Amino acid sequence: MNAPVLDLTDTHCHLDLSTFDADLTNVLERAAKNGVKRILIPGINLDSSRKAVQLAEEHPGVYAAVGVHPHRSSSWNDAVAQELRALTQSPSVRAIGEIGLDFYRNLSPQDVQRRVFQAQLALAAEVGLPVVVHSRQALTEVLADLLPWAEQLPKTLRTRAGVLHAYSGDLEAASRAFAGGFYVGIGGPLTYRKAQDLRDITARMPTDRLLLETDAPYLTPHPYRHQRNEPAHVRLVAQELSKLFGIEETAIAQITSQNAANLFGWNNGSKSNHIL
Numbered sequence: 001m002n003a004p005v006l007d008l009t010d011t012h013c014h015l016d017l018s019t020f021d022a023d024l025t026n027v028l029e030r031a032a033k034n035g036v037k038r039i040l041i042p043g044i045n046l047d048s049s050r051k052a053v054q055l056a057e058e059h060p061g062v063y064a065a066v067g068v069h070p071h072r073s074s075s076w077n078d079a080v081a082q083e084l085r086a087l088t089q090s091p092s093v094r095a096i097g098e099i100g101l102d103f104y105r106n107l108s109p110q111d112v113q114r115r116v117f118q119a120q121l122a123l124a125a126e127v128g129l130p131v132v133v134h135s136r137q138a139l140t141e142v143l144a145d146l147l148p149w150a151e152q153l154p155k156t157l158r159t160r161a162g163v164l165h166a167y168s169g170d171l172e173a174a175s176r177a178f179a180g181g182f183y184v185g186i187g188g189p190l191t192y193r194k195a196q197d198l199r200d201i202t203a204r205m206p207t208d209r210l211l212l213e214t215d216a217p218y219l220t221p222h223p224y225r226h227q228r229n230e231p232a233h234v235r236l237v238a239q240e241l242s243k244l245f246g247i248e249e250t251a252i253a254q255i256t257s258q259n260a261a262n263l264f265g266w267n268n269g270s271k272s273n274h275i276l
């Protein structure tokens with residue numbers, strides 16, 4: 001029996017981190033073998049954003065987002081803003097991210113996080129790109145900034161304003177985000193034994209608003225928890241969604257890859273865009 005042909009997209013994968021330096025070629029090969037055809041690498045600070053763009057320019061099917069993560073908000077200044085703006089000139093840059101608020105770890109002061117988040121939302125609107133958003137114990141504040149921001153976007157961007165990555169909020173907040181033009185990113189936590197609430201909430205979401213992601217090297221899905229995560233494992237998230245929705249894995253892959261293409265503005269069908 002032949003394995004089904006999958007067309008998967010990992011919309012959030014930190015391949016720029018040094019944990020992948022030694023075996024990146026193997027990691028990309030395993031991803032391709034598991035049907036992963038596109039990967040988006042979000043930057044977490046200026047250096048990481050530069051490396052994300054470089055990797056995207058070197059590998060077909062790999063794209064980048066550029067931005068400063070809330071943990072790194074204290075590194076933000078006008079020069080960084082100027083450099084990130086310049087990086088968006090690369091056609092491989094498809095979003096501003098990873099940006100947002102993290103009031104759980106509070107590695108940067110909350111007022112600094114909020115100011116830097118707002119500055120990067122302004123940058124995204126200026127350059128006409130969607131945003132990749134990190135939110136931890138801050139969903140109320142994140143949506144308070146995001147939804148009015150999205151409302152004033154030009155029409156072409158308003159239905160593809162961004163993604164709330166590794167979504168862990170309730171259905172009501174997700175619905176407000178969907179109405180505001182946002183997608184949610186679903187990753188490894190969906191497979192955790194104790195994540196029944198997340199599975200119940202996800203099962204009630206419209207499939208045309210869901211993206212698959214690994215957040216590799218973090219959030220490794222079951223049964224590989226406590227190992228380094230990698231993009232090949234996005235397939236395990238697709239399998240879990242397939243069970244939840246009672247839809248074939250190939251269809252889940254196709255739907256979520258089309259959603260990613262709609263959000264990030266790449267051509268879903270083009271073979272030349274695939275990794276390896």
Ligand SMILES: [Zn+2]
Nearest residue numbers: 012042098215
């Ligand atoms: Zn991330």
